[in-house]
Amino acid sequence: MSKLQKLLIGGALALLLVGGAGAAAWWKFKRPAAQDHPAETAEAAVDPIEYKYITLDKVIVMLRNGEGETGSHYLAVDLVFKTPPRTEKLTKEHLPLLRSVAVRSLSNQTRAQATTMTVDQLAERLNQAYAASYQAEHHEMPFAEAMIGKLIVE
Structure with missing residues (x-):
């Protein structure tokens, strides 16, 4: 394998690794914070009106x-x-x-x-x-x- 091929494969792997980390961070931060507290989410979904x-x-x-x-x-x-x-x-x-x-x-x-x-x-x-x-x-x-x-x- 030539040096150029190794560099291209290494660059592609680095891109995949950075892309995967970015996707994981996006997935973590796109979820509503209420998913960490399902009881509060269920309560808010059932009764959103202030009576x-x-x-x-x-x-x-x-x-x-x-x-x-x-x-x-x-x-x-x-x-x-x-x-x-x-x-x-x-x-x-x-x-x-x-x-x-x-x-x-x-x-x-x-x-x-x-x-x-x-x-x-x-x-x-x-x-x-x-x-x-x-x-x-x-x-x-x-x-x-x-x-x-x-x-x-x-």
């Missing part, structure tokens, strides 16, 4: 009496509505409607039923009632979900 939280305090509902029960029993709940900033004003305007739907949804329960439900089950029931109410009126809900801030069954 506002609107409260509806003191929704008081008289529960039905079960068989053999006497006296009055009440359920008091404070609701929190998770809403995007663009519909915050509309959600505030709908608070009287939201109170009415909550009372209608919860008032057909007995004390025994209310005390056996978990907070999550109760919130799910309310969210279903809100979805049905808005669907019946052919409107989109101005909030993402209703959550329970406080619950008292008496």
Whole structure:
């Protein structure tokens, strides 16, 4: 092999080595930094909106009496509505409607039923009632979900 061929092969190998190092560096730095923290990436991808939280305090509902029960029993709940900033004003305007739907949804329960439900089950029931109410009126809900801030069954 001649000296010229050795130089050409050495130059080609050096070029490949430098090109490979450059490609590796490009690959490393082109990835988003969030890939190093997959939990943060998944959380950001699921919920990129900054929500506002609107409260509806003191929704008081008289529960039905079960068989053999006497006296009055009440359920008091404070609701929190998770809403995007663009519909915050509309959600505030709908608070009287939201109170009415909550009372209608919860008032057909007995004390025994209310005390056996978990907070999550109760919130799910309310969210279903809100979805049905808005669907019946052919409107989109101005909030993402209703959550329970406080619950008292008496």
